[in-house]
Amino acid sequence: MNQSFYGLLLWIFLVAPPVANFMESVMVIHMHMQMPMLVIAGMLMARFFQKRFSGFFEIWNSNGVPGITLFIVIMVYWMLPRTMDEALTSHLVEGFKFISLPFLAGISLRDSWKKLNSFGKNSIIISFTVLFLGLGWLYIWSPVQLCNNYLVFQQVTLGWGFLTTSIGMVVYLGYNFFIDPSAYE
Amino acid sequence: MKMEADLIAGFKEKTNKMLGFYTEDAKLSKSYIAVAFIALLVGGFLGLLQGLNRAGLLELPTWFNYYQVLTAHGLLLILVLTAFFTIGYFYAALSHNLGGLLPKVRKLAWIGFYVKLVGFVLAVIPILMNEASVMYTFYPPMAAHPVFYIGLALIVVGVWLCCIGAFIQVANWRKNHKGQHVPILSYFATGVFVLLFFALMFVAVEVLFMIIPWVFGWVDTINVMVARTLFWAFGHTLVNIWYLTAVSAWYVVVPKIIGGKRWSDLLTRVVVIALVIMNITGGFHHQIIDPGINAVVKFMHVFMSLAIGFPSLMTAFALFAVFERTARRKGGKGLIGWWKKMPWGDVRFLAPFIAMLSFIPAGAGGIAQSTNQLDQVVHNTMWIVGHFHLTLGMSVVMTFFGISYWLVPFISNRVLTPQINRLGVIQTWIWTIGMICMSGAMHYVGLLGSPRRTSYTTYGDHATALGWDPYLMLLAVGGTLLIVGVILQVYAVFNMMFFAPKGETEFPIAEEEDNATKTPYLTERWGIWIVVMLIVVAMAYVIPLTEFIVNAPPGSPPFKTW
Secondary structure, three states: HHHHHHHHHHHHHHOOHHHHHHOOOHHHHHHHHHHHHHHHHHHHHHHHHHHHHHHHHHOOOOOOOHHHHHHHHHHHHHOHHHHHHHHHHHHHHHHHHHHHHHHHHHHHHHHHHHHOOOOHHHHHHHHHHHHHHHHHHHHHHHHOOOOOOOHHHHHHHHHHHHHHHHHHHHHHHHHHOOOOOHOOO | HHHHHHHHHHHHHHHHOOOOOOOHHHHHHHHHHHHHHHHHHHHHHHHHHHHHHHOOOOOOOOOOOOOHHHHHHHHHHHHHHHHHHHOOOOOOHEEEEEOOOOOHHHHHHHHHHHHHHHHHHHHHHHHHHOOOOOOOOOOOOOOHHHHHHHHHHHHHHOHHHHHHHHHHHEEEEEEEOOOOOOOOOHHHHHHHHHHHHHHHHHHHHHHHHHHHHHHHOOOOOOOOOOOOHHHHHHHHHHHHHHHHHHHHHHHHHHHHHOOEEOOHHHHHHHHHHHOOOHOOOHHHHHHHHOOOOOHHHHHHHHHHHHHHHHHHHHHHHHHHHHHHHHHHOOOOOOHHHHHHHHHHHHHOHHHHHHHHHHHHHHHHHHEEEEEHHHHHHHOOOOOHHHHHHHHHHHHHHHHHHHHHHHHHHHHEEEEHHHHHHHHHHHHHHHHHHHHHHHHHHHHHHHHOOOOOOOOOOOOOOHHHHOOOHHHHHHHHHHHHHHHHHHHHHHHHHHHHHHHHOOOOOOOOOOOOOOOOOHHHHHHOOOOHHHHHHHHHHHHHHHHHHHHHHOOOOOOEOOOOOO
C-alpha cells in the first residue's frame, strides 16, 4: 500500500504543470526522464491494482504476454516524434500521455515481468536495445527536424541519450550472458 | 637443527595465516604505505613553502617558483599519497579478508606499483624544469610539457592494474564462497576500485585523445569545455574515493577499536552502492562558474550533487549510533555524559573521530559550494582551498593517520607501543589545531576576496589586499604547525615499520550486532549497480557534452601562462 501511495505522489508531482513544463522544455528530459518516471510511477501504483483486481490480472494476464504486449505498444507509440509533438500541442494527447504511460504501460510491466521466462525477458531487452540503437541513429543523423517543437540540436542530444542508454543495456546483456550467477551465489 | 628451524618457520607461517597475515602481501602493502608517507613528507614541506609565501614571509626563488611548488605539492599529496595509501590499505584488507592475495593479483599490484612510480618520475621531471607549472590538473587551455601528461597517463595505467587485480581477487573469493557476502572491508574495496576504474576512463579519454595530441602539436586546438568536463568527472570521483576509503575505516574499524559492533550491515552496503552510483555525476558542481552550461542543466546538477550528501548523512547517523550504544554499554549515562566513556587516549580512535567531526563543517561547506549563487561568491577564492584542506587534509588524511597506527604494525609484524600512541595523540592535536588555523583562515580570507592559485601580492598595496594579511599570517602559522605534524607522523610510521618491538597486531574488524537482520543478496550484484551507474552518468552527461561538441567554439591552442 505504501509504495502505491508513493507512486501516486510521484505521479501527481510529474503531472504538476511547473514540473511538466520544465521537463517538456528539453527534448531528452521529456522522453528519457519524464516518460520513464511516469512508467515508474505506474509500476509503484501497480501493487494497489494487483490487490484490488487480482482476478482481472489472473484471467487476462496469466502468462504476462498480453501485458508486455500492451507495454510495448504504448512505449513504441511514445517514441514516435509525431506523438511527442502532439503531446505538446494538444491537451487531449498530453492527458493521454499522463494516463497511458503509468496506467497502461507501468502497471502492465510490473504485472508481466515476473511472469515472463528468461527468454521472454531477454528478448524484450534485446529488442529495446535494437530499437534504441535505431532511434539513436535516426535522431542523431536525421538531416531534418523531426519534431516541430524541438530544435535539431535537441534532437541530436536525444539521439545520444538513446545510444548511451542502449550501451547500458548492452553491458547488462553482456553481464547476463557471460556471468553465470550460479558460480557465485 | 635445520629441521627445528623449519618447524618453527612452518609454525609461524601457520599462526600468521590464522591471524590473516601473509608475508608476501604485507610486503606489498608496506611498500605502498612507505611511498605514501614519503610523499607526505616531501609534499608537506612544499606546502609549508607555499603557506609562508602566501603570508608574505618568503620569496621563492625564480628557479623554484610558487607555481612549481604548488604543482608538486598537489601531485604528491592528492595523487601519490592518496593513491598509494588507498591501494596499500585496501590490498591489505583484501589479503586479510579473502585468505591472501592470489599470486597473479599480487603480481599485478607490483607491476602497478612500478608503473605508477615510473609515471610519477616522468611527471616530476618537467615540473622541476618549470615546464609543467599547470597546478597539477589536466586543465586546458594551460598546457604542460608532453612528458608530464605521459607520466600521468602511466599513473592511470598503474592504478587500473590494481583495480583489475582487486576484481580478480574478489571474483575468485566469491566463486569459492558461493552465496556469501563479501566481507565488509573488501566490499568497500570493491566499491572504491569500481569507482576508480570508471572515473579513470574519463581522464584517460581526456589525456590520451585530447591533451596528448594537442600538446604534441598534432592538432591545433582543444575543446576546452569537453576537456574540463571529463577532468571533473574524474576529479570529483577521486575526491570521493578518498572519502569512501576513510568512511570504510569509520564503519568497520572504529567500532572495533572502541569495543563496539557494527550497527547495520545493510545500511553500510547501501551507502557504498549509493556512493558508487551517484558519484561521477557530481563533477559538474566544480563547473558552476564555467560558461557554456545553461542554467537549467546547472539546476539539475544541484540535485545530483546534493544526492551525494544523502549517504553521508546516513553515515553520520550510523556512526553516532555506534558510539552511543557502545558507550552506554560501558556504563555511560546522561544525554551527552556517555561521551566520557570513549577511548580518548587511543590515537586509533581519536584521529578518525576528529576526522569525522571535521566532516560536518567540511560537508556543509561543500553543500554551500554546490549551490549556484553561493558559489559565485567563493569559487575563485581561497575559500575553495580551505574547503579542500578541510575535507582532504582533515577528514580523509587524519583517518589515514589513524589507520596507520594499526595497519603499519600489522603489516610489519610489530606492535604499537604506548610511546608511539602518545606521540600519535600529540600529533593528532597538533594537526587539528594547525588545520583549524590554516583552513579557517583560508575560508575566511576567501570570503574577503583573496584569490586562489596566486602567489603573494599586495596588488600595489591596495587596501583590500592588505586587509587579508592577518588571515594569511594565521594561515602560515597553521601551516607551520602542520609541518610539525607531518614530521611526527612520518617518524611514527617509519618507527612502527622498522623499529618498534616485534609482535602480533590485530587487524581490527568489528562484527555485526547480535540481532542483525540478514542483508539481501542484491547488494552483491555489482553488474546491476554498474549498469545503473552508467545510466545515471548518461543522464548527467549527454545533454551538456552534446552541447559542447555540437555547438563547439573554435577551440583553444595551448597556453603557457608562466
